[in-house]
Amino acid sequence: MSKLILVFLGPPGVGKGTQAARLAKDLTLPHISTGDLFRDHLKRDTPLGQKAKGYMNEGKLVPDELVVDLVMDRIANQDCAAGFILDGFPRTVNQDLALEKALSAKGEKVSAALYFDASRETIVERISGRRTCRACGAMSHVKYAPTKAAGVCDACGSETYQRVDDAAEKVSERLKEYDAKTGPLVPHYRGKGLLREFDAGGGVDEIYAEVKAFAEGLKD
Ligand code: AMP
Numbered sequence: 001m002s003k004l005i006l007v008f009l010g011p012p013g014v015g016k017g018t019q020a021a022r023l024a025k026d027l028t029l030p031h032i033s034t035g036d037l038f039r040d041h042l043k044r045d046t047p048l049g050q051k052a053k054g055y056m057n058e059g060k061l062v063p064d065e066l067v068v069d070l071v072m073d074r075i076a077n078q079d080c081a082a083g084f085i086l087d088g089f090p091r092t093v094n095q096d097l098a099l100e101k102a103l104s105a106k107g108e109k110v111s112a113a114l115y116f117d118a119s120r121e122t123i124v125e126r127i128s129g130r131r132t133c134r135a136c137g138a139m140s141h142v143k144y145a146p147t148k149a150a151g152v153c154d155a156c157g158s159e160t161y162q163r164v165d166d167a168a169e170k171v172s173e174r175l176k177e178y179d180a181k182t183g184p185l186v187p188h189y190r191g192k193g194l195l196r197e198f199d200a201g202g203g204v205d206e207i208y209a210e211v212k213a214f215a216e217g218l219k220d
Contacts, residue, residue: 002111003081003082003083003108003111004027004029004082004083004084004111004215004218004219005083005084005086005103005108005109005110005111006023006083006084006085006086006110006111006112006113006114006215006218007086007089007090007110007112007113007114007189007194008020008085008086008087008088008113008114008116009113009114009115009116009182009185009186009189010115010116010117010200011117011118011123011175011178011182012123012127012171012174012175012178013123013124013126013127013130013166013171014116014117014118014123014126014200015116015118015126015200015204015207016087016088016114016116016200017033017035017087017088017139018139018204019114019116019204019207019208019211020033020085020087021087022208022211023085023208023211023212023215024085026212027083027085027215029082029083029084029085030077030079030080030084030085031084031085031087032071032074032075032080032084032085032086032087032089033087033088033137034067034070034071034086034087034088034089034091035087035088036137037070037074038052038056038062038070039056039137039163042056048066048070051066052066056164056165057164057165057170058165058170058173059165059170059171059173059174059177060173060177061091061092061177061181061182064092064094064095064098067089067091067095068095068098068099071086071089071095071099072098072102075102083111086099090185091181091182091185092181092182092184092185093184093185093188096185096188096189110194111194111218112194112195112196112214112218113185113189113194113195113196114196114198114211114214115186115189115195115196115197115198116198116200116207117197117198117199117200118199118200118201119201120175122200122201123175124168124171125143126141126144127166127171128166128168128171129141129142129143129144130162130163130166131147131151131160131161131162132160132161132162132163132166133153133155133156133158133159133160134158134159134160134161135153135156135158135159136153136155136156136158138153138154138155138156140153140154140160144204145204147160196214198210198211
């Protein structure tokens, strides 16, 4: 079996993180979310966290040079030897070129880019109800996936909160960034024959069944 390297692509709030986490667990592959990596740096107040904070809080993308090194370090880890799932990276064509270069130096390449899309109305509703656990990063939704006790993470019992960049006034900036900088990755991956599109407008389980079947097919 070749090394499975999957890219999860799509607008913020579309639900790709939920799908990526579930697939990573089922396939026992690391789930690498650059948003989570940055939030961890912010929490620990590292020099990288300090550099990224302003961009993140404004709903802007962090500059490529800060992101690429972070990811390259992470995928060099031993736990990525059998493959990995990238969630929220690449987010610019330039980031993909950096990834491609690093992988090809090892004789590897991205296996597929899974592209999730839904209407803007759905996305805004998903983001505005989204809550994140302060301790473990698990996500919930006040309407669609509520925690058993309001404001308490089901997974670890810590407090859930609304990310600064999930606030309604930041969402339009994030979508603008997405359209301008990340959107071009769709034709880019399509041109490479790597794009697989998923309609993310439906229910989580229904979408996951398709995602899992597709990923299982790639392993053969
Ligand atoms: P996410 O949790 O994926 O929505 O990411 C939260 C924020 O982290 C984004 O709005 C960006 O500010 C930053 N970020 C995460 N991944 C990237 C990336 N690949 N390139 C640039 N910025 C990123």
